[in-house]
Amino acid sequence: MEKTLVLLKPSCIERNLIGEVIGRIERKGLIIRGMKMIQLDEKILREHYAHLVDKPFFPALCASMMATPVVAMCLAGVDVVRVFREMTGATNGRKAAPGTIRGDLSMSGSLNIIHASDTPENAEIEIARFFRPEEVFDYTPANLKAVYEHDEI
Secondary structure: OEEEEEEEOHHHHHOOOHHHHHHHHHHHOOEEEEEEEEOOOHHHHHHHOHHHOOOOOHHHHHHHHOOOOEEEEEEEEOOHHHHHHHHHOOOOOOOOOOOOHHHHHOOOOOOOOEEEOOOHHHHHHHHHHHOOHHHOOOOOOOOHHHHOOHHHO
């Protein structure tokens, strides 16, 4: 099964939305293979957001991402990268469709609740950045037969 990285950002933590987001993940039928709370630092943020380091808003991005710990999760499922990106919604919560995580829970372009990997290739890189191999568990939830038809997995 495909895997993806999810970060519940400080805006999620500060607004007490952890349970709401995890509930949506579980109700969808996605598998949480790893989860932990961590405090990010500038070093990991420079690596994670390397494509944004030279942007004028990068210092503000770092400050917002270090405001509280984040919850890092490794999710698994069929087409999980695409599925979870669709569940997440547009980056700017004001533009995100109702029913998406950002559409329902965010009003900001930067304080947007959640990060989700954008490609399966980036997901592998990002999971390795935030999790040691022994922190990601390979198991089969009992409800998997009710989530997928036998030929889908």
